[in-house]
Amino acid sequence: MQRFSALLQRAEAVLARVETLLPGPAPEPDWNAPAFRWREGGLQPIHHVAPLELEDLLHQDRPKALLERNTRQFLQGLPANNALLWGARGTGKSSLLRALLTRYRGQGLRLVQTDAQALVDLPRIVAPLRDRPERFIVFADDLSFEADEPAYKALKATLDGSLETPPENVLIYATSNRRHLMPERMADNLEARRVDEEIHPGEAVEEKVSLSERFGLWLSFQPFSQAQYLEVVAHWLERLGGGPLDEACRKEALQYALLRGSRSGRVAWQFARDWTGRQKTAQTTERDVRP
Secondary structure, three states: OHHHHHHHHHHHHHHHHHHHHOOOOOOOOOOOOOEEEEEOOEEEEEOOOOOOOHHHOOOOHHHHHHHHHHHHHHHOOOOOOOEEEEEOOOOOHHHHHHHHHHHHHHHOEEEEEEOOHHHHHHHHHHHHHOOOOOEEEEEEOOOOOOOOOHHHHHHHHHHOOOOOOOOOOEEEEEEEOOOOOOOOOHHHHOOOEEEOOEEEOOHHHHHHHHHHOOOOEEEEEOOOOHHHHHHHHHHHHHHHOOOOOOHHHHHHHHHHHHHHOOOOHHHHHHHHHHHHHHHHHHHHHHHHHOO
């Protein structure tokens, strides 16, 4: 018995040392922050989110109106849907989430940003949000999966398919360049079969669709025409104080888009910043050399 007691004491001493090496519980996040970022182990507050007004997002009126309506329902405690924003790159999908936060932060809206790989932790992400008075949108940006990824299965279960009821104060808004969030290959079409003059898709296609259809709201974002692109350039030039969209500026804006291979809101914003910076630098230089 003495030997057993001594062994037990030694075991307790070893456990005490091990406990000092283990990380303690994650500290409570600052819930006054407007947004959070999920990092392994907990929510990190984001205190400085660049404001963006809904009026600054041009030529996406329909998806903007539908998502704002869905978000207002959510903030009022009414039924609302998880949303998938898909379409051409740079057309304002993630910017729309930031603009909604700018407008509705005062009504309790908060964003929780996560990447695709971290979606395997979705149950851990939403657990501390469940009993909070704020309304949280888990923002998963630029999603794309392969069918065997654990994050893909975790997202499917969280959206619709888990026995546990999702928190009433949490929605998932995801953005992607792909409508079905997964690569679509020619081989998938070979599985289609014809039954009584009807075409039935194969299992691979059904699997791809099964994830995206779990989002109750689908919003498509279309690429800009040349005229729309130039209008967005003019809008940001006015906002930034870069002067009017004259013929010289128009020509450079089109060349800028051609080199980037895209006419989008993002490219328009980037050109407007570049043009405005050059114009103001030239004005400063001219004042400095003036006698």
